[in-house]
Amino acid sequence: MRSLRARLTPYWLALPGGLWLVVFFVVPMFFMASLSLQTGDPVNGFSQTFHWSTYSDTINLYEKQFVRSVIYATIVTLLLLVISYPMAYWIAFRGGRYKSTVLFLVLLPFFVSFVIRTLSWQFILADNGFILQPLKNAHLLPQDFHVLATSFAVICGLAYNFLPFMVLPLYVSLERIDHRLVEAAHDLYAGRFEAFRRVVWPLSLPGVFAGVLITFVPVASDYVNASILGGTHTTMIGNVIQTLYLTNNDYPAAAALSFTLMGSLLIGIFAYARALGTQDVMQTAA
Amino acid sequence: MSSDDFGPIPSDALLRGLTQRRLTRRDILRAAGVGGGALAASSFLAACGVSGGKAEKSQGTTFWTGKKQAGSAVFANWPLYMDVKGKSDHPSLDRFTKQTGINVKYKEVVQEMPSFYGKIQPVLSAGQSTGYDIIVMTNGVYLDKLLEANYLVPLDQSKMPNFNKYAGPAIKNPSYDPGNKYTMAWQSGITGIGWNPKYVKEPIHSYQDLFNPKYKGKIGMFADNADLPNLALQGIGVDCEKSTPPDWQKAADKLKAQRPLVRQYYEQNYIGPLSKGDIWISMAWSGDIFIANSGNPDLDLQFVVPDEGGLIWTDNVCIPIHVAHPVDAMTLMDYYYDPKPAAMLTEYINYITPVPACKEVILQDAANATKKSDKDYLQGLAKSPLVFPTSDMVSKVHNYRVLNADEEKQWNAIFEPIYQG
Numbered sequence: 001m002r003s004l005r006a007r008l009t010p011y012w013l014a015l016p017g018g019l020w021l022v023v024f025f026v027v028p029m030f031f032m033a034s035l036s037l038q039t040g041d042p043v044n045g046f047s048q049t050f051h052w053s054t055y056s057d058t059i060n061l062y063e064k065q066f067v068r069s070v071i072y073a074t075i076v077t078l079l080l081l082v083i084s085y086p087m088a089y090w091i092a093f094r095g096g097r098y099k100s101t102v103l104f105l106v107l108l109p110f111f112v113s114f115v116i117r118t119l120s121w122q123f124i125l126a127d128n129g130f131i132l133q134p135l136k137n138a139h140l141l142p143q144d145f146h147v148l149a150t151s152f153a154v155i156c157g158l159a160y161n162f163l164p165f166m167v168l169p170l171y172v173s174l175e176r177i178d179h180r181l182v183e184a185a186h187d188l189y190a191g192r193f194e195a196f197r198r199v200v201w202p203l204s205l206p207g208v209f210a211g212v213l214i215t216f217v218p219v220a221s222d223y224v225n226a227s228i229l230g231g232t233h234t235t236m237i238g239n240v241i242q243t244l245y246l247t248n249n250d251y252p253a254a255a256a257l258s259f260t261l262m263g264s265l266l267i268g269i270f271a272y273a274r275a276l277g278t279q280d281v282m283q284t285a286a
Numbered sequence: 287m288s289s290d291d292f293g294p295i296p297s298d299a300l301l302r303g304l305t306q307r308r309l310t311r312r313d314i315l316r317a318a319g320v321g322g323g324a325l326a327a328s329s330f331l332a333a334c335g336v337s338g339g340k341a342e343k344s345q346g347t348t349f350w351t352g353k354k355q356a357g358s359a360v361f362a363n364w365p366l367y368m369d370v371k372g373k374s375d376h377p378s379l380d381r382f383t384k385q386t387g388i389n390v391k392y393k394e395v396v397q398e399m400p401s402f403y404g405k406i407q408p409v410l411s412a413g414q415s416t417g418y419d420i421i422v423m424t425n426g427v428y429l430d431k432l433l434e435a436n437y438l439v440p441l442d443q444s445k446m447p448n449f450n451k452y453a454g455p456a457i458k459n460p461s462y463d464p465g466n467k468y469t470m471a472w473q474s475g476i477t478g479i480g481w482n483p484k485y486v487k488e489p490i491h492s493y494q495d496l497f498n499p500k501y502k503g504k505i506g507m508f509a510d511n512a513d514l515p516n517l518a519l520q521g522i523g524v525d526c527e528k529s530t531p532p533d534w535q536k537a538a539d540k541l542k543a544q545r546p547l548v549r550q551y552y553e554q555n556y557i558g559p560l561s562k563g564d565i566w567i568s569m570a571w572s573g574d575i576f577i578a579n580s581g582n583p584d585l586d587l588q589f590v591v592p593d594e595g596g597l598i599w600t601d602n603v604c605i606p607i608h609v610a611h612p613v614d615a616m617t618l619m620d621y622y623y624d625p626k627p628a629a630m631l632t633e634y635i636n637y638i639t640p641v642p643a644c645k646e647v648i649l650q651d652a653a654n655a656t657k658k659s660d661k662d663y664l665q666g667l668a669k670s671p672l673v674f675p676t677s678d679m680v681s682k683v684h685n686y687r688v689l690n691a692d693e694e695k696q697w698n699a700i701f702e703p704i705y706q707g
Contacts, residue, residue, distance in 0.1 A: 041691040126562045235706050240706055
């Protein structure tokens with residue numbers, strides 16, 4: 001009797017979380033999946049017709065924006081990794097008693113709304129703003145030079161907005177590394193680079209995995225940066241879904257695109273996890 | 287993580303500026319977290335499906351026989367669409383209650399047309415009351431559907447003395463409701479061209495000015511499927527209200543050719559870039575220009591209804607069928623055509639009023655104002671052609687093309703690729 005109870009306890013404990021997941025994730029997903037196969041319009045109503053071609057139609061129509069989003073997300077993620085790794089490394093190993101202060105500084109911009117932060121970049125980078133105007137006056141830049149409304153601006157905006165998502169997981173995994181291991185590597189005649197390559201980097205991989213995951217996915221579906229900092233050729237898939245949903249009320253197409261996006265991201269993530277050696281990563285991460 | 291809040295909002299005037307048009311208002315509301323309505327509506331639609339179904343046409347004359355004033359009314363309106371004093375007190379409604387003894391329950395429940403339609407349509411088709419005596423609908427596909435399905439009560443033409451006396455020519459007898467049989471205008475706005483005279487030195491008067499290579503990279507257009515296409519149709523010399531699919535294609539081709547010149551297709555927030563000089567000339571909404579200028583003394587943005595024609599949109603008050611207090615609703619709707627309450631609204635909202643005569647009241651208020659800033663503001667308001675458009679402006683504006691569901695699909699397929707680059 002006791003053993004049965006003991007065996008059931010974990011399930012009971014998982015129940016609230018599980019229910020939460022079912023009600024707020026599984027059920028809505030089911031509705032969205034069903035919606036993506038319906039046809040109709042919001043005035044006359046939608047009905048289930050298992051209209052699979054919505055998927056192929058929307059992909060054909062918005063392939064460009066789709067590919068662009070993936071490219072942007074890849075560039076942003078790599079950029080973030082290159083910027084954040086030294087930063088997290090420094091905080092974890094050299095931060096000393098300023099660790100928490102520095103971490104707080106990394107997080108500080110998050111106390112301001114996402115949209116406002118992005119809008120302030122629009123202000124900073126304005127064609128006649130306080131950065132570009134003096135450079136133009138000094139004839140260092142041509143008069144019609146602009147940063148806004150370019151892919152560069154969108155990518156920078158995305159990188160800026162998602163930086164802490166990369167720094168924090170990297171920091172957590174680096175922080176946990178026992179420094180004596182590095183010392184041991186040095187004792188075994190490993191140089192600084194060799195010690196990093198053979199000890200620190202492999203041990204920080206779970207952080208890299210987590211960081212890449214939680215930046216790539218939201219960056220790929222972001223729509224705020226493209227609409228505020230972008231121009232006529234920077235539309236991302238998030239913007240398309242937003243328009244389909246809220247302006248055109250073409251709910252099936254929006255749902256179908258969302259599922260396509262989710263599906264391809266999941267495939268990408270699994271491939272990536274496989275490449276990195278899932279077991280290893282998941283275990284160390286757990 | 288997404289646009290979960292819009293940060294510090296300095297004043298109602300700015301917020302109204304940002305929310306000037308449906309699309310932007312919609313964005314703001316989503317940003318403020320109340321746009322869940324759309325989500326709710328769609329999952330509701332997904333789960334249940336929504337049946338169509340028309341109601342019997344109610345006869346205008348017989349509907350009103352025996353109907354009496356009940357002493358209360360429920361008014362469903364958009365947010366920030368009624369004068370406010372303090373937090374929740376609406377002086378013009380208080381005045382109404384004092385005059386007529388009718389208590390008004392004022393509800394800001396209309397956040398966007400599709401979700402609001404999704405909310406009331408199933409109720410009406412089931413033959414039940416929405417609980418609202420007055421609803422506010424923007425002209426366009428959803429109002430057309432309400433009319434088509436006979437979901438609106440024909441107005442009692444004998445109870446519209448103020449309307450008959452004071453309604454302006456721009457909103458009287460609109461093409462979507464000839465003879466004002468079912469609707470009366472609440473507020474309107476004009477879509478035209480705005481420019482910043484700091485950078486654009488010659489006067490702008492034509493739609494073609496948006497295609498001037500001189501302004502390459504400094505031109506703003508709208509990323510929407512109402513204003514962008516309809517204005518383009520006017521621009522190629524077609525009456526947008528009567529346009530045909532070949533016209534649409536021609537307008538789309540013209541817009542496509544313009545793409546390399548365009549800085550950005552704006553979903554909202556074009557007014558900031560226009561003020562700062564990131565763009566010099568842009569499609570614009572009249573009210574935005576007025577509010578931007580009145581909030582910044584250094585700014586002198588200009589607005590024009592292009593020679594080829596501009597667009598007017600109108601939010602309309604109307605009475606849904608199965609209404610509980612129709613006489614009270616009628617009285618309230620007509621009350622706002624009295625220049626005094628109309629002026630109270632305009633002084634707060636800054637949109638185009640359906641009652642041009644309220645200008646005198648605003649000037650009177652300006653004369654009586656004790657604070658200089660109030661006086662200047664009210665005088666500027668009364669003088670502005672953006673709030674009281676000239677007859678020349680009014681003669682050039684058109685309504686949006688009315689689209690049925692099939693046409694809308696075709697329309698979107700033609701125009702969407704332009705701004706979804």
